[in-house]
Amino acid sequence: MSQKRTAFFISDRTGITAENLGHSLLSQFDSIAFRTVTLPFIDAPGKAQAAVAQINAAHQADGQRPIVFSTLLLPAERALIEQSGALILDLFEMFIEPLETEFGIPSSHAVGRSHAAGQNYSARMDAVNYTLNHDDGGISRELHRADIVLVGVSRCGKTPASLYLALQFGIYAANYPLVAEDFSGNALPATLHGLEKKLYGLTIRPERLHQIRSERAPDSHYAALENCRYEIKQAEKLMRQFNIPHLDVTGISVEEIATTLLHQTGLRR
């Protein structure tokens, strides 16, 4: 079962949609090692011809025809790509026609709408700025404006999760660390009082936290497995005590963390 396959993600825009769906589909065939190539901005016949040359070269090198995931809308460029010997999975063609039938109107076949800067763009950028200012306990006087406040021990993933919520969904996501003083006092940080309903806890398995912290501060007390165990145990105790919903983020991606939080808190995306 040693197939060698190249998959191309081809788009007249960023290629992000083709990449996302293509990766999801390829991950269902885990015995094959795919090489993936993204070819964005294929918006002129010359670029499509160059893409075909790349596809054909991969075909020859692999000895198997490549797979093309395409979101191309431009007819001339599509026609060129179709002349390659690849298996072409055209994400738009498959779905545009049933939608046209359903709605009883033709689609606009307009390029570049999918990621156009919408009216919520400023809101997303405002959220990024807010989140940067409220990372790791920053500028606490504006914490009340947060949509959600992530809490957890150092290095459990609060920052990337907050940024993803802001960038992707325009959520004002602050984060605040739980530290030794909170554990000894058996209380939430004073800054968080009154914000209980916005709190969401992230937790992680001690072995993984040990690994993450060791990359930065090897052989430190901070990174020691025993200390990681202690901090996580205490943090989880606080979360239970104050009824803070929480999620074990070990082994799950930042996309999944963000989506889970939105889902569980009911925040609009």
Next chain:
Amino acid sequence: MSQKRTAFFISDRTGITAENLGHSLLSQFDSIAFRTVTLPFIDAPGKAQAAVAQINAAHQADGQRPIVFSTLLLPAERALIEQSGALILDLFEMFIEPLETEFGIPSSHAVGRSHAAGQNYSARMDAVNYTLNHDDGGISRELHRADIVLVGVSRCGKTPASLYLALQFGIYAANYPLVAEDFSGNALPATLHGLEKKLYGLTIRPERLHQIRSERAPDSHYAALENCRYEIKQAEKLMRQFNIPHLDVTGISVEEIATTLLHQTGLRR
């Protein structure tokens, strides 16, 4: 042409793939105002039944059947959703079969692979930390480790673009502001010397910059249209003088900015 339609994005995981493709497809029908609902984590029959109830309620409210974009893999849950009266566009069903035929092996039909934390996850998180430390000229002594250094005037979009490059692609993206001293001296900031090949300029139309800055500091010299015109003219002059490739980001999304930079610089994603 006043159709009222609800579109559902349904998944046994985050729903991000269904959302991305679904939004792209719906944007091709711009005369219809869609209401969109994402139902992630539909991984139990009870949840699928609740989803069907929501679909049917939307059907009744709209007087038109809803559209369902689905990446469900679980058979029992899929069967339940199919019993709703919606138009179901099953993103996996459409493509998994041709891929199985092509590869000559069955797909694993395993849920949750698409966004699983891969081996590059730590790398992405490292990139986020690096980018946060090197936002807006921070910690310049490690600038040489950057994969790319975005330059441009204040508020032209350097920070969100850097963060997106880091979060999505694991790129070490620093950013450095161009300020009045650089313009009067007609030179790049001294910190950037030796990094010329990593520099990438962002620019923006003065009217848009004026708008963005006015939201933060109304009636300031900083936000004045005349000052925005001056700063952008000077910044672009520096970019041309030092052969820094640059991009006008007015009206394009952070996804498009990031993808364009990767494409033009040849950085691996």
